[in-house]
Amino acid sequence: MKFDAKIPSGPLESKWERHKFDLKLVSPANKRKFEIIVVGSGLAGGSAAATLAELGYNVKCFCFQDSPRRAHSIAAQGGINAAKNYPGDGDSIFRLFYDTIKGGDFRAREANVYRLAQVSGNVIDQCVAQGVPFAREYGGLLDNRSFGGAQVSRTFYARGQTGQQLLLGAYSALSRQIGAGQVKMFPRTEMLDLVVIDGKARGIVVRDLVTGAIESHAAEAVILASGGYGNVFYLSTNAKGSNVTATYRAYKRGAAFGNPCFTQIHPTCIPVKGDYQSKLTLMSESLRNDGRVWVPKAKGDLRAPGEIPESERDYYLERKYPSFGNLAPRDIASRSAKEACDEGHGVGESGFGVYLDFADAIGRLGEGKIRGRYGNLFDMYERITDENPYKMPMRIYPAVHYTMGGLWVDYNLMSTIPGLHVLGEANFSDHGANRLGASALMQGLADGYFVIPYTIANYLASTKLEKVATSHEAFKATEDSCRSRISKLLAVKGSRTVGSFHRELGKIMWDKCGMTRDRQGLQEAIKKIPKLREEFWSDVKIIGGNEELNQSIERAGRVADFLEFGELMCMDALAREESCGGHFRTEFQTPDGEALRDDEKFCHVALWEHEGQPEGPATGHKRHEEALVYENVKLATRSYK
């Protein structure tokens, strides 16, 4: 497999500026000759589709939801980072860059992350111009807060609904282009496969989720912005429909997958309550600004939290990480909660929970102020748990939230398949082994508004692209393989529901490839998953047929891909014999239980290459390495003590 990160030469600060000048342009008259496909309508896909249409390209945008406004970006609560330094507290592009590199435990590319920090301010400008109602001060200027692991206030927010407001901004820009006829929108349409012709991405095959029709769409370039794969764990904070199919199908067609084992477990979610649980709900990390995390010092202490005196509580984050305390980064806060519970200090029925207590903050600031800051989150907590967090501490536990891994892309956001570009959570690029709070929204919008519009022009202008139609044999062949896969699923007529397989896979992944991993567990998972996959293909039960709105088929296709992808994740976790960020191998830790990186051997991106025919299961997965070169920061041990 050939790959080149195409990082521009020259000083870090001027790489992007120079690169933009070096990139070829497409003239306005020629732009209208190009079709671009965008899969996904979240922050990355929506912003890309809108911007490319504004520039004059013909865009087709696809989403499986009934409207592009419902993409899962909408659920992001906390905020979006930008190096505006409006509060004058010492922020800068370099500091945002450095914090992001360090937060990612030195497993991201310097050049990409610097560019992200550079355009972060433009993102805020654009959103404000669109009418995104960010929080403001009484003087009318924008308000900032500090957020998960940052010592400056650089996070812009819109109450606890920042993702919603940013997405509605992108959706409004997209809607304007749909209305103008420049974007053709295909809601309730799911990508089933990528079409590659002469080694280049030339289109996709989709299923109309209302009629079941399998159709092809041809284009000069394809953009995947289909989000992350957290639902491989079954229980996660992702929306129910979020899936790996688009990126995994592209992987099978030759796109390298970067660091699939890098997943983020978010520390503040509502604990699991029963077997019927269908998803986990996040409580924004911003709560840790005012909430204090603790567990009883005594093991198995069943007293109500109010009855446990101060001296018998362990505020373990404050104890272990005095300088960051409750604001320690996500991976560290999550692992600490797991440790406390594994040692028997957990609270709640299951024992898998820790307290997030607002009593001090309410005492200091009053209930009104706390309601102003987190009212909607407190209400949501009460609706779900039937407990009033103003009166008693919340119970929280970590849950799968985000996936830093994704399809490998170069500096131009192009995968190893020419013409296939990948944006947002779907790519692997900017967060290394751990993502900092409020950085996902920044990256999604940066990719879509301010990076891809430049870099895709270069691809289109410098590549010889013959016109292809969907009558081309490659489209027919790909359509046929999609149809036969569905027929095969329907023909099984087994005894187990799709959901039962998904739950079983999720449990394997959570137990063996979750917050902590070890060699033995991963090896077990790598044995178990193919067996489960075999059982799925011989015993799954799907009711109904293809030519109808059939949610069982939709789920079956997604779970079938998760059943292959889960194995790849475990292989990546097994191969990475170090601990870094969210990837914690128990064999590799310092004497006091912190992650132990191995920069000698693992300061690289793992690129996985699919072996075997794209239509069938992989015959193997081959690992490659892209060395990470740090010219501007010193590799340091990440310490938040």
Next chain:
Amino acid sequence: MKLKLHVWRQKNKSAKGAMVTYDADNISPNMSFLEMLDVVNEGLSNTGEAPIAFDHDCREGICGSCSLMVNGVAHGPQDATTTCQLHMRSFQDGEELYIEPWRAKGFPVLRDLIVDRSAFDRIIQAGGFISVNTGAAQDANAIPVRKLDADEAFNASACIGCGACVAACKNASAMLFVSAKVGQLSLLPQGQPERQERVLNMMSQMQEEGFGNCTNQYECEAVCPKQISSDYIARLNREFISATLAHPNTRK
């Protein structure tokens, strides 16, 4: 808990639908309403019957996908709560529940409890935006916005586009939905240049889609999971009238 469910089943857009009765046993009060339906569906699948189709995605009350009439009330009995956030502890053991899709001319049923809400997208496409191309924006703090206006704009923009307002209204009016977007953008300085064209275009699209007009019953406000105030409808009427008077010839 044990419940008796009466659920609207309809195979596709053109098929005739009917209410079908199911027993829901082993329901925990801590389940969400949709988790209860998951359990019923798992049972239906096991017996070979087609599961009940319903829209859902984030299951945390923000995506706006879920859309059920529960006992005649859009999103069910709990105030300010989407169906996905409604929990079974809101119901009594042994209760009978009637579960239907949104009913409105503008929202045709696609299957069972799933309706087509693309009319809402088309209303936004008609004018629910500020025309600013990427890259054309000035520095964010160059446009100060009075905090009270920004907060008020936020209250309106919290709309999740679920369509409960339409479902609850005897006229199937979409005016709360339209007023939320018009209200948000007309309150902000960025929204001023297109203020009049926006309201005219959105209102005309709303009518084209078959939604009715407001007759001041405020059932929309009562069921809105995001508590969008019907004051925005008053604001919408004012915007509409002043735009109509200002540009009598631009009205479609």
